[in-house]
Amino acid sequence: MPSAIIVGSGPNGLAAALTLAAGGVDVTVLEASDSIGGGTRSGESTLPGLLHDQCSGFHPLAVDTGFSRQFDLESHGVRWALPEVQYSHPLDGGRGAAVWRSVDRTATHLGTDGDSYRRMFGPLTERFP
Ligand SMILES: Cc1cc2nc3c(=O)[nH]c(=O)nc-3n(C[C@H](O)[C@H](O)[C@H](O)COP(=O)(O)OP(=O)(O)OC[C@H]3O[C@@H](n4cnc5c(N)ncnc54)[C@H](O)[C@@H]3O)c2cc1C
Structure with missing residues:
Protein backbone atom coordinates (compact mmCIF):
# COMPACT_ATOMS: atom_id res chain seq x y z
CA MET A 1 0.00 0.00 0.00
CA PRO A 2 1.40 3.46 -0.85
CA SER A 3 1.93 5.78 2.09
CA ALA A 4 2.05 9.53 2.63
CA ILE A 5 2.96 11.90 5.43
CA ILE A 6 0.98 15.12 5.77
CA VAL A 7 2.70 17.89 7.72
CA GLY A 8 0.10 20.00 9.50
CA SER A 9 -3.50 19.29 10.46
CA GLY A 10 -5.09 22.50 9.20
CA PRO A 11 -8.10 22.25 6.89
CA ASN A 12 -5.93 21.77 3.82
CA GLY A 13 -3.79 19.11 5.46
CA LEU A 14 -6.83 17.22 6.72
CA ALA A 15 -8.59 17.49 3.36
CA ALA A 16 -5.50 16.14 1.63
CA ALA A 17 -5.23 13.35 4.20
CA LEU A 18 -8.88 12.34 3.71
CA THR A 19 -8.59 12.44 -0.07
CA LEU A 20 -5.47 10.27 -0.06
CA ALA A 21 -6.90 7.84 2.52
CA ALA A 22 -10.07 7.47 0.43
CA GLY A 23 -7.81 6.59 -2.49
CA GLY A 24 -6.24 3.75 -0.55
CA VAL A 25 -3.14 5.54 0.70
CA ASP A 26 -1.85 4.86 4.23
CA VAL A 27 -1.73 8.40 5.67
CA THR A 28 0.06 9.78 8.72
CA VAL A 29 -0.69 13.37 9.79
CA LEU A 30 2.01 15.17 11.81
CA GLU A 31 0.94 18.14 13.92
CA ALA A 32 3.34 20.36 15.88
CA SER A 33 0.67 21.91 18.10
CA ASP A 34 -1.12 20.29 21.03
CA SER A 35 -4.41 20.22 19.14
CA ILE A 36 -5.42 19.62 15.54
CA GLY A 37 -7.23 22.00 13.22
CA GLY A 38 -4.71 24.69 12.27
CA GLY A 39 -6.48 27.95 11.49
CA THR A 40 -9.89 26.41 12.19
CA ARG A 41 -9.08 25.83 15.87
CA SER A 42 -11.36 27.31 18.52
CA GLY A 43 -10.40 27.69 22.15
CA GLU A 44 -11.21 29.28 25.49
CA SER A 45 -9.01 32.37 25.12
CA THR A 46 -10.91 34.53 27.63
CA LEU A 47 -13.64 32.96 29.76
CA PRO A 48 -14.27 29.30 30.56
CA GLY A 49 -16.80 27.86 28.15
CA LEU A 50 -16.61 30.84 25.76
CA LEU A 51 -15.07 29.59 22.53
CA HIS A 52 -13.10 31.94 20.27
CA ASP A 53 -12.15 31.07 16.72
CA GLN A 54 -8.39 31.47 16.58
CA CYS A 55 -8.28 32.26 12.85
CA SER A 56 -11.10 31.30 10.56
CA GLY A 57 -14.67 31.62 11.74
CA PHE A 58 -16.72 31.82 8.54
CA HIS A 59 -16.87 29.05 5.99
CA PRO A 60 -19.82 29.79 3.73
CA LEU A 61 -18.43 27.97 0.70
CA ALA A 62 -17.41 24.88 2.67
CA VAL A 63 -21.03 23.86 3.23
CA ASP A 64 -21.50 22.60 -0.31
CA THR A 65 -18.40 21.64 -2.27
CA GLY A 66 -17.33 18.56 -4.14
CA PHE A 67 -15.18 17.72 -1.15
CA SER A 68 -17.90 18.11 1.50
CA ARG A 69 -20.37 16.14 -0.63
CA GLN A 70 -17.87 13.32 -1.15
CA PHE A 71 -17.05 12.94 2.53
CA ASP A 72 -20.40 13.75 4.17
CA LEU A 73 -18.73 15.64 7.01
CA GLU A 74 -21.99 15.96 8.98
CA SER A 75 -22.12 12.20 9.48
CA HIS A 76 -18.68 12.50 11.13
CA GLY A 77 -19.81 15.16 13.58
CA VAL A 78 -19.29 18.45 11.70
CA ARG A 79 -22.15 20.81 12.58
CA TRP A 80 -22.59 24.05 10.63
CA ALA A 81 -23.85 27.00 12.67
CA LEU A 82 -26.06 29.29 10.58
C1 LIG B 1 -7.06 35.89 11.70
C2 LIG B 1 -7.48 34.97 10.56
C3 LIG B 1 -8.82 34.88 10.23
C4 LIG B 1 -9.24 34.03 9.20
N1 LIG B 1 -10.58 33.94 8.90
C5 LIG B 1 -10.99 33.08 7.93
C6 LIG B 1 -12.38 32.87 7.69
O1 LIG B 1 -13.23 33.44 8.37
N2 LIG B 1 -12.74 32.00 6.71
C7 LIG B 1 -11.80 31.32 5.96
O2 LIG B 1 -12.20 30.54 5.08
N3 LIG B 1 -10.47 31.49 6.19
C8 LIG B 1 -10.05 32.34 7.15
N4 LIG B 1 -8.71 32.48 7.42
C9 LIG B 1 -7.76 31.69 6.61
C10 LIG B 1 -7.71 30.23 7.08
O3 LIG B 1 -7.50 30.18 8.48
C11 LIG B 1 -6.56 29.55 6.32
O4 LIG B 1 -6.77 29.70 4.93
C12 LIG B 1 -6.50 28.08 6.63
O5 LIG B 1 -6.37 27.83 8.02
C13 LIG B 1 -5.30 27.48 5.89
O6 LIG B 1 -5.33 26.09 6.13
P1 LIG B 1 -4.02 25.24 6.01
O7 LIG B 1 -4.41 23.82 6.32
O8 LIG B 1 -3.35 25.50 4.70
O9 LIG B 1 -3.00 25.81 7.09
P2 LIG B 1 -3.18 26.08 8.66
O10 LIG B 1 -4.61 26.15 9.04
O11 LIG B 1 -2.29 27.22 8.95
O12 LIG B 1 -2.60 24.78 9.33
C14 LIG B 1 -1.22 24.47 9.33
C15 LIG B 1 -0.99 23.46 10.46
O13 LIG B 1 0.34 22.94 10.31
C16 LIG B 1 0.96 22.89 11.57
N5 LIG B 1 2.40 22.93 11.32
C17 LIG B 1 3.10 23.95 10.78
N6 LIG B 1 4.39 23.60 10.64
C18 LIG B 1 4.48 22.31 11.09
C19 LIG B 1 5.57 21.39 11.18
N7 LIG B 1 6.82 21.71 10.77
N8 LIG B 1 5.31 20.17 11.69
C20 LIG B 1 4.05 19.82 12.10
N9 LIG B 1 2.98 20.67 12.02
C21 LIG B 1 3.21 21.89 11.52
C22 LIG B 1 0.40 24.10 12.32
O14 LIG B 1 0.51 23.94 13.72
C23 LIG B 1 -1.06 24.07 11.86
O15 LIG B 1 -1.87 23.26 12.68
C24 LIG B 1 -8.28 33.30 8.46
C25 LIG B 1 -6.92 33.39 8.81
C26 LIG B 1 -6.52 34.22 9.84
C27 LIG B 1 -5.05 34.29 10.20
Missing part, protein backbone atom coordinates in the same frame (compact mmCIF):
# COMPACT_ATOMS: atom_id res chain seq x y z
CA PRO A 83 -26.81 32.35 12.73
CA GLU A 84 -29.32 34.95 11.62
CA VAL A 85 -26.58 37.60 11.69
CA GLN A 86 -23.72 35.98 9.80
CA TYR A 87 -21.09 38.46 10.94
CA SER A 88 -20.71 42.08 11.92
CA HIS A 89 -18.03 44.67 12.24
CA PRO A 90 -17.84 47.72 14.51
CA LEU A 91 -17.00 51.06 12.91
CA ASP A 92 -15.82 54.36 14.34
CA GLY A 93 -18.37 56.57 16.05
CA GLY A 94 -20.50 53.77 17.51
CA ARG A 95 -21.67 52.61 14.11
CA GLY A 96 -21.44 49.11 12.74
CA ALA A 97 -22.31 46.88 9.82
CA ALA A 98 -23.92 43.47 9.92
CA VAL A 99 -24.54 40.78 7.33
CA TRP A 100 -27.82 38.87 7.62
CA ARG A 101 -28.69 35.74 5.68
CA SER A 102 -30.94 37.87 3.50
CA VAL A 103 -29.23 40.01 0.84
CA ASP A 104 -32.11 42.49 0.91
CA ARG A 105 -32.09 42.88 4.66
CA THR A 106 -28.33 43.44 4.64
CA ALA A 107 -28.50 45.91 1.74
CA THR A 108 -31.23 47.91 3.48
CA HIS A 109 -28.80 48.75 6.29
CA LEU A 110 -25.89 49.76 4.06
CA GLY A 111 -27.20 53.16 3.02
CA THR A 112 -25.91 54.28 -0.36
CA ASP A 113 -23.82 51.09 -0.67
CA GLY A 114 -26.93 48.91 -0.51
CA ASP A 115 -27.41 48.72 -4.29
CA SER A 116 -23.78 47.74 -4.86
CA TYR A 117 -24.12 44.99 -2.26
CA ARG A 118 -27.30 43.73 -3.94
CA ARG A 119 -25.61 43.73 -7.38
CA MET A 120 -22.61 41.83 -6.07
CA PHE A 121 -24.24 39.20 -3.85
CA GLY A 122 -27.76 38.94 -5.28
CA PRO A 123 -26.73 36.82 -8.31
CA LEU A 124 -24.70 34.52 -6.04
CA THR A 125 -27.76 33.62 -3.98
CA GLU A 126 -29.71 32.89 -7.18
CA ARG A 127 -27.10 30.48 -8.50
CA PHE A 128 -25.75 28.94 -5.26
CA PRO A 129 -28.33 26.95 -3.26
